[in-house]
Amino acid sequence: MADIELQGITKRYPDGTEAVKDLNLKIADGEFVILVGPSGCGKSTALRMIAGLEDISDGELLIGGQVVNERAPKDRDIAMVFQSYALYPHMTVRQNMGFALELAKVPEAERNRKVEEAAEILDLTQHLDRKPANLSGGQRQRVAMGRAIVRDPSVFLMDEPLSNLDAKLRVQMRTEVSRIQQRLGTTTVYVTHDQTEAMTLGDRVAVMRAGRLQQVDSPRNLYEQPANLFVAGFIGSPAMNFFSADIDGDRLATPFGDVPLPHRLRAAAASAHGKRVIAGLRPESFEDAEIAHQQNRQGGHEFEAEVELTESMGSEVYAYIRLEGDVAESDELAEIAADTGASEVPGGGTSQVVTRLSPETSVRHGERARFWLDTDKLHIFDPDDGTSLGREQDVVAAAPSPAEARQEEAAPRAPSA
Numbered sequence: 001m002a003d004i005e006l007q008g009i010t011k012r013y014p015d016g017t018e019a020v021k022d023l024n025l026k027i028a029d030g031e032f033v034i035l036v037g038p039s040g041c042g043k044s045t046a047l048r049m050i051a052g053l054e055d056i057s058d059g060e061l062l063i064g065g066q067v068v069n070e071r072a073p074k075d076r077d078i079a080m081v082f083q084s085y086a087l088y089p090h091m092t093v094r095q096n097m098g099f100a101l102e103l104a105k106v107p108e109a110e111r112n113r114k115v116e117e118a119a120e121i122l123d124l125t126q127h128l129d130r131k132p133a134n135l136s137g138g139q140r141q142r143v144a145m146g147r148a149i150v151r152d153p154s155v156f157l158m159d160e161p162l163s164n165l166d167a168k169l170r171v172q173m174r175t176e177v178s179r180i181q182q183r184l185g186t187t188t189v190y191v192t193h194d195q196t197e198a199m200t201l202g203d204r205v206a207v208m209r210a211g212r213l214q215q216v217d218s219p220r221n222l223y224e225q226p227a228n229l230f231v232a233g234f235i236g237s238p239a240m241n242f243f244s245a246d247i248d249g250d251r252l253a254t255p256f257g258d259v260p261l262p263h264r265l266r267a268a269a270a271s272a273h274g275k276r277v278i279a280g281l282r283p284e285s286f287e288d289a290e291i292a293h294q295q296n297r298q299g300g301h302e303f304e305a306e307v308e309l310t311e312s313m314g315s316e317v318y319a320y321i322r323l324e325g326d327v328a329e330s331d332e333l334a335e336i337a338a339d340t341g342a343s344e345v346p347g348g349g350t351s352q353v354v355t356r357l358s359p360e361t362s363v364r365h366g367e368r369a370r371f372w373l374d375t376d377k378l379h380i381f382d383p384d385d386g387t388s389l390g391r392e393q394d395v396v397a398a399a400p401s402p403a404e405a406r407q408e409e410a411a412p413r414a415p416s417a
């Protein structure tokens with residue numbers, strides 16, 4: 001069993017930097033969990049504490065139910081894969097992959113068996129006798145993973161292992177990593193700053209910001225029910241649009257006009273009557289009004305706006321429209337814009353809204369056009385602390401991850417007396 005539990009883990013570096021603050025996270029045996037967040041948010045520090053490469057200032061780390069705070073890295077049964085993987089240039093792939101086993105004095109026959117097994121999983125069998133210089137970037141990255149796999153650890157820790165690869169290869173390797181993790185079923189914690197990578201890889205994704213865990217959830221729940229402004233703005237590309245809005249009973253006064261609030265937000269709205277909030281809508285929650293009519297889309301709200309720019313992506317068109325009304329202003333949004341790169345947070349100091357329309361749209365830049373927005377998809381946030389209002393928090397928190405669900409099936413509860 002190699003479940004991992006972080007209980008109130010904190011890291012204070014000697015210079016006083018609090019890189020990780022009170023981190024609580026449970027990772028089930030066999031689970032694939034992604035730690036994601038902007039650069040400097042404490043991902044590597046958290047991973048290095050799990051590996052034992054960094055002392056834990058406060059809190060307890062449990063692996064397989066045992067507190068391992070004081071256990072040396074080599075005694076934690078963990079293998080780590082880093083962004084910069086240095087392969088030995090004078091050694092063949094076979095020698096590179098088997099090197100740790102050789103150091104551990106594993107007999108040659110067993111070493112070869114393990115290396116060949118790993119090579120098969122990694123699709124490297126035909127390259128075992130080559131030197132690294134004669135391999136492609138993706139193949140080299142697979143050799144680096146092979147070095148970890150041959151050790152047959154209980155836990156894999158990966159720190160941005162794909163970020164040195166070019167964009168196309170990264171997408172390929174993403175699929176590979178996922179396939180390998182599923183095949184081996186080894187508990188894996190994977191760190192990345194790339195939200196797309198996080199969303200496509202993991203069973204569960206843990207979003208961090210400035211040393212603090214923001215939300216741990218399935219990719220779908222993170223996307224559909226973000227816990228706060230930060231998660232809402234960080235997950236998704238193009239990012240969610242934010243704008244100021246005023247709650248007025250069951251309605252919301254927005255720069256697009258007065259819209260009905262969806263039922264799921266009404267209880268929260270009732271307790272915030274008259275309050276100014278930050279509203280959020282993802283680009284795909286908008287459509288060309290004409291197309292929305294053709295598709296017979298129900299409910300929603302229509303408005304007119306000036307199109308400043310269109311970008312055809314082939315399967316969809318991004319239309320940037322000018323927001324007529326107040327720009328959403330909050331310290332939270334300003335910080336998020338700084339954390340994630342200002343241009344990625346529409347409404348974070350800009351007055352442009354990104355809409356994602358069907359490719360058949362005929363809207364043109366420089367013209368006014370009619371748009372439709374799906375009011376069911378509205379999000380509202382408290383402008384002071386950024387929390388998402390009216391989110392089904394309890395439901396989300398109680399939902400077991402796929403790995404937990406599998407575990408429960410495998411271990412039926414004892415019948416009650």
Ligand SMILES: Nc1ncnc2c1ncn2[C@@H]1O[C@H](COP(=O)(O)OP(=O)(O)O)[C@@H](O)[C@H]1O
Nearest residue numbers: 013015017019038039040041042043044045046
């Ligand atoms: N050895 C160190 N001493 C002091 N501060 C550090 C040290 N290592 C990292 N930090 C700081 O801790 C924070 C988190 O760093 P890190 O865990 O590397 O972030 P990430 O991997 O998310 O980019 C950053 O502010 C970084 O500057």
Ligand SMILES: [Mg+2]
Nearest residue numbers: 043044045159
């Ligand atoms: Mg890092």
